[in-house]
Amino acid sequence: MQxxxxxxxxxGAPAADLEDIVHDTFITVxxxxxxxxxxxxxxxxxxxxxxxxxxxxxxxxxxxTLFVGRRDEASAWVSLLDSSASAEVISDVRQCxxxxxxxxxxxxxxxxxxxxxxxxxxxxxxxxxxxxxP
Numbered sequence: 001m002q003x004x005x006x007x008x009x010x011x012g013a014p015a016a017d018l019e020d021i022v023h024d025t026f027i028t029v030x031x032x033x034x035x036x037x038x039x040x041x042x043x044x045x046x047x048x049x050x051x052x053x054x055x056x057x058x059x060x061x062x063x064x065t066l067f068v069g070r071r072d073e074a075s076a077w078v079s080l081l082d083s084s085a086s087a088e089v090i091s092d093v094r095q096c097x098x099x100x101x102x103x104x105x106x107x108x109x110x111x112x113x114x115x116x117x118x119x120x121x122x123x124x125x126x127x128x129x130x131x132x133x134p
Contacts, residue, residue: 003047008054011050013057081093
């Protein structure tokens, strides 16, 4: 982990984003380790994966700035709401975003996954049963 953190810091990763970049790097390494053809080249391969994750992170921050006009994620989440959202809903979204920002990356991912699946299942219309009632 120190090697990945050192590479990311040397490439200019903001200290506030370092944990996310290291976490994403190890997820990618775990998912793509079978693509490493020469085990002796592991450190170089790990450094290149780290730099790609840093580039992805920078693109995400640029996207937030370009399309949302802000760098903070809470404002990005609020911008996804319908324009008729109440002040209470906006406040709830900001509180959720603040909660997620305080969580370790792994836990943040789990909460976002649960929220996405809960809201997706809540939007699914109920299908009528093909059985006739008794």
